[in-house]
Amino acid sequence: MQPTLEQLRQRYGSRYKWLVLLTVMIGTMASIMSSTIVNVAVPDLSQHFVLGQERAQWVSAGFMLAMTLSMLTTPWFLLRYGLRRTYMGAILLLLFGGVVGGLSINYPMLLSMRVAEGLAAGILQPIPSIVVFRSFDKQEQGKAMGIFGFGVVLAPAIGPSVGGFLVEHFGWQSIFFVVVPFCLIVLAMVQRLLPVNSTLMGEAKPLDWRGLLLACVGITSLLNGLVHLHDGLLQSVPMIAIGLAALVGFVFYQLRAKDALMNMGLFRYPQFAAGALVAFIYGAGLFGSTYLLPVYMQMALHYAPSQAGLVLLPAGVVLAVTIIVAGKLADLFPPNVLVSVGLALLALSFGLIAIGSSSTGYVTFMVWAIIGRIGLGFVLPSLSLGAMRGVDQGMIAQGASTINFLRQLGGAIGVSLVGIVLEWRLAVYQGTGEPLPEARLKAFNETFFLVALFCALAVLAAIRMRSPER
Incomplete structure (x- = not known):
């Protein structure tokens, strides 16, 4: 017989909430890794299934679109089925998408499995924030978000490097199977740690399918x-x-x-409205730059792919350390201050990259990337805390889902805008007779200035993200 929530709390004591956070963190890491690891396999997939670039990009775009939309349904699933069934169902869908995706015999089958993985990832990603706000005292929320953030940033950091090794030695199919061990571990932890009668949520309501x-x-x-x-x-x-x-x-x-589907009453809280705007602009800048930087290093500065990936490795290590420190600081300082500092550092990083040239040293780019990742480390634990503090307990689930949804939507739009602006500026410079190397460098630099502007605008919104008690 499955133990109740009270029995589990008695069995594990004060460790229980941390074990639950670890459970939801591992599943979220698996979903994030599945979103980033496939990018390195796009050339092989294009060759295997004879795809043009326009169709091949939907391997990533289909995942992102499905994830963005399914984030809105997380509160309904939690209300209707509870934490245990919702989380287990999403993990099983992610596992199914990974296994069948690796066995795909045609492109429609592959694309449908990417969409299935995206749907699972969207349901999973808001859950850790909900767990933190429901299970942890205010004094521990920053630390919990920092530890969760540490795990989350590891996934996109190691995903591409692991994926490149697997594709080179075992073929594109192998990258789909990476999620399998993570999913199996999480399913075992769910069985052991999450009760059926979890009271994490409230009363079930009908799904807003029209919305x-x-x-x-x-x-x-x-x-x-x-x-x-x-x-x-x-x-x-x-x-x-x-x-x-x-x-x-x-x-x-x-x-x-x-x-x-989205409780618009959340936007009556000034700190939440400001946090939602920050999440959208921040997502546009972050995801846009994540797409732009490796392309810039290869196309404009002519670095090899391995060198373009290596430039972010020290920044990833610094980010992992920063996010733990920033999580502890979030319990001591107003979240809007930490978010503002982080966004300012991000804007500075992108602005410095925008003035770079072919004579800029490789180590210099590493330092500029580290500045941006320090800023990112300050933003991640504090954004949800600053937006959600003071919000009514009954709105926590929808609030966490909405913040994640707007950040992801901003990211999807940001990637598209960055690509459009880059192509437009490149065409302008080529039309004036500018040599291709100089045209590429100027076009990339102006696009990075756009990303820096996104982050600078987000600072203005973050300043207004003050908690009511402060």
Whole structure:
């Protein structure tokens, strides 16, 4: 017979909440790794399935789109099925997507499994924040978010390097199987640590499927329209217009819906509204730069792929240390101060990269990347804390889901905008007769200035993210 929550707390004592956090952290790490590890295999997938670049990019874009949308459903799943069943179901879906994806015999089968993995990842990612706010005292929340953040940043740091080794020695199929051991470990921990009668959530409500449909149409149309801007305005503008109209309709419907997918009452809290804006702009800058930097190192500065990846390795180590320190600081200082400092460091890092040239030393780029990762370490534990403190307990689940959703949506739009601006500026410089190397360098530098501007604007919003008690 499965032990109750009270029995588990008696059995493990004060360690219990940390064991639950470890459980949800490992599953989230597996989902994040599945999102980043596939990128190194895109050339092999393109060759194996005979794909053009436009179709091959959907291996990543399909995952991101599915993850963005499914984040909105996490509160409903938790209310309807509880923490144990929701988490176990999402892990099983991630496991299924990984195994069947590695055995895919055609591109539609592969793409559908990437979408399945994305749906699982979207459900999983808001859960650790919900656990922290529900299970930990305010004095321990920063430390808990720091430890969780440490695990989360390790996944994208080691994912591409592990993926490159596996693709080279065992083929593209092997990268899909990486999630299998993580999922099996988490399933065993869920069986042992999560009770069926968990009271983490409240009363179950109907799923707002109309709101979900509007969000799906809006985001899909908007991202498709942005991707096709290079094909001409006649093809892209109608899709962008449909996407924006659907998203506006989604907001107005959420204001009137009885059991809304996104509780718009959250935005009546000034600190949450500011935090939501920070999350969106920060996501655009972070994901945009993550896409831009390795391409910049190879195309504009002519470094080998291994060198382009190595430039971020010291920054990743510094980030892992910074995020633990910043988690402890979040219990001592106002979160909006830490977020503002972190975003300012990110903007400085991108601004320095934007003034780089072919004569800039390799170690210099490493230092600039470290500055940005220190900033990222300050932002990650404090953003959710600053936005959610003071929010009513009944809104915690939807608040965590909404913050993650807006950050991911900002990231998807940021990647598209960065690609569009880069292609536009490159075409402008080539049209003036600029030699290709100089044209590429100038186009990349101006695009990095755009990313730096995103982060600078987010600082203005972060300053207003003050907790009510302060």
